[in-house]
Amino acid sequence: MLELFTELTGNALLGMIINSLIPLVFVIPLALFFVWLERKVSAHMQDRLGPMITGSHGWLQTFADVLKLLQKEDIIPADADRKLFTIAPILVFAGSYAAFAAIPFSSAYIGSEIDMGIFYVVAVSGLVVAGILMAGWSSNNKYSLLGAMRSVAQIISYEIPTVLVILSIVVLAGTLNLLKISEMQTAYFWNWFIFGGPEPGLIKFLLIPFMFAGFLILYISSLAEVNRTPFDIPEAESELVAGYHTEYSGMKFAMFFLSEYANMFVVSAIVSAVFFGGYQSPFGYLGNSLGISWLVPIEQFFWFTAKGIFFVFVQMWLRWTLPRLRVDQLMAVCWKYLIPYSFVNLIIIAFLELYR
């Protein structure tokens, strides 16, 4: 894709800029779609209809919301720290957008082929943590501060099981690059890492239960990292109003909202990239069997989006299934269950991989 843009514009830098704009064109409509989907899923699970007025089945509802938020007066409380208050939403959005740079959308498109890949994605999510703490602190509001503290404590705690599970995939794949990790799990679904990876043999079958355990740990901790139910005490409406973005209004609030939904897709994309083959199709490509080579990347893009949306849907589903955890339970789940289990999981996977 990068070569194509460079050729079209005749300039490497300009081509690169257009190349980096692609995720933006993809993420913004997707995030708007997720906001609408969240409402519809919640509504149908509670036997309601959800938004129905704006457009057929309310599909224009989020566009209307964005227009409304654009026109909203931007209130910065007199006591707030104005500079940090403005920087915080920028930082949060930059953190969630930068993560898209290392995620392969299909074999033809990846923003940046850094070899650090998944390590970089985990690291750059740290910007979101800094932004959240900044928002809570600068608002000068009790709810915001408490919400931000809880949110940060939760995100950093659950980062450890996430990284440990990712490590076990790194052990199997021998690379950190997400493009290479996705490439390995090619062709059919039994080559996915959830089914023990692409190499056949006895070890592959021995690995399967540990890969399932790893997937569960990763999915649970990714829920916590994006502050979704059952880990949504940072935004517990009944006690903290709206958590760290209580004081935000207008476009600044919209940015928090946008990056929240973009982040949901990022964690789903990572889960699908490390366990479910990323952009790979579960059963071969139509383009390959028909002999049309340009169809393959498009199919891959479709599978990538479909897997991402599926995992986001499961996140929404869980929201209406599970009650919220208490703060001590939240910490106990992370430190006393997920981290020890993921340690043992990593050791066992590393040991089994040795005898491949």
Place this chain on the structure above:
Amino acid sequence: MLTEFGKILIFLLIAVIFVLIGFLTARIIRPKRPTHEKLLTYECGEEIQGSPWVKFNARFYVVALIFLIFDVEVVLLFPWALVYKEFGIAGFLTGFLFLVILGIGMIYEWRKGDLEWDRPVIQPPLVKKTEN
């Protein structure tokens, strides 16, 4: 030619510019009619009680410290995970030893009650009294 990290810099810049464009558009469209009440800190519509910088639970610091220890050690495990296969069983045992030491640290923290969210009860030292 741009390096791969240069591309990431472009990604970050695009994100920042996108947000700034959003803010600018909103600034052109939106009204600006601040009043004293609007600019007050939100507290469910009541009068503000005291400073917003309340005392929060000191456990947050403990969690941050434990996280720091674990995160640094996990980062050290990344290079190990990439190359240990080349060293065979010796490579595995190196990482295993590292994880065991980390695990002992974790058991110690658990035993001391630092993983509990409620304030840990200080236990008397586990030394048996010798009978004379």
